[in-house]
Amino acid sequence: MTFVIAGGGTGGHVTPALALGEELMRRGEKALFIGTDRGIEQRLVPEAGFELVTLRSRPFIGRRPLERVTSLLALGFEALRALPILRAHKASIVIAVGGYASLPPAFAGFLLRIPVVLLNPDAAPGLANRILSRIARRIFVSFPNSAEHFGKPERVRATGVPLRRALLDAFADAPDPAADDSRHLFAFGGSLGARQINDALLAAAPKLDKARLRIAHQTGRDERDRVAAGWQAAGFEADVVAFENDMPGRYRWADLIVCRAGAISVAELALAGRPALLVPLAHVGGGEQRANARELERAGAAVVFDGAGFSQDDFAETLRALLDDEARLAEMGRAAAALARPDAAHDVIEECHALLETERRAA
Numbered sequence: 001m002t003f004v005i006a007g008g009g010t011g012g013h014v015t016p017a018l019a020l021g022e023e024l025m026r027r028g029e030k031a032l033f034i035g036t037d038r039g040i041e042q043r044l045v046p047e048a049g050f051e052l053v054t055l056r057s058r059p060f061i062g063r064r065p066l067e068r069v070t071s072l073l074a075l076g077f078e079a080l081r082a083l084p085i086l087r088a089h090k091a092s093i094v095i096a097v098g099g100y101a102s103l104p105p106a107f108a109g110f111l112l113r114i115p116v117v118l119l120n121p122d123a124a125p126g127l128a129n130r131i132l133s134r135i136a137r138r139i140f141v142s143f144p145n146s147a148e149h150f151g152k153p154e155r156v157r158a159t160g161v162p163l164r165r166a167l168l169d170a171f172a173d174a175p176d177p178a179a180d181d182s183r184h185l186f187a188f189g190g191s192l193g194a195r196q197i198n199d200a201l202l203a204a205a206p207k208l209d210k211a212r213l214r215i216a217h218q219t220g221r222d223e224r225d226r227v228a229a230g231w232q233a234a235g236f237e238a239d240v241v242a243f244e245n246d247m248p249g250r251y252r253w254a255d256l257i258v259c260r261a262g263a264i265s266v267a268e269l270a271l272a273g274r275p276a277l278l279v280p281l282a283h284v285g286g287g288e289q290r291a292n293a294r295e296l297e298r299a300g301a302a303v304v305f306d307g308a309g310f311s312q313d314d315f316a317e318t319l320r321a322l323l324d325d326e327a328r329l330a331e332m333g334r335a336a337a338a339l340a341r342p343d344a345a346h347d348v349i350e351e352c353h354a355l356l357e358t359e360r361r362a363a
Contacts, residue, residue: 007102008035019162023345036101082108121263124291160341161267170248186254193220204316205234218244261293273337282308301336
């Protein structure tokens, strides 16, 4: 039995894909990855010990009309190229993890009458997942409310976002910080940082408690020196880094986290049980980060400032008020922890096996 895991391009797609691959490896089952020839899966999948086949898929969102036509034709051609790959590996099921790279293998699976299932890590589906939802036998979502985006709710399972075993273990093993009278704020904007978050925090600095607040700030490579100088000028001895190497430790250390709202960050917040002030990236996909942030806000685990534009004065006042309200932070942390789904990879594979058994009996 071969599970084909299709998709890639970004960490938001590759991380859950690798988590599923690790679960299959633990069970002694075979996983074949099909991704792009440009995405980070080219490095991460072989490093994790899995076989990777790449196709020349290209995005078509945000392209000029002629480029869209060319991209769509290329997707069709790559779907035809995927047909012999699935046959040669005797694929039993195709798990599409999102992104345009998942389209050709999923369509090839559909043409071969191989069950296709869809993993939708974000609260709302992007364009590729909206397309694939029409052919998917099962749709695995991060939040129960995500089912409303897909027809035929009987196909939908709320499993959460699969996370890699090393990350789950790191969160479980990260020690709680020693108790003190200070407040701990951890801010980051993804691996490349986020200037919008950096600027908002520096603008808020004069309104924050210099005596009680300790700050850890991942800025991104190009912003580190500027942000470090800004915190110093405001009177804070902040721990400012371009890239944070111990994310689980920082989550555990923090009383409040300021960050974007990508699917992996949201899943990590839940896993760590930490409250958040979220600034979702506005100009990405179809508003997936906004939808993720609103789910945490609806659960009482986060406060959201729309990344499309907000008042830095309002942001500063909200940040100060949260840091001063220990009871609210604790309540938000409990709400975040209630959303954690550490068994997501296991549950997705179990559902796939159940689907395959149903298909076998019906044959």
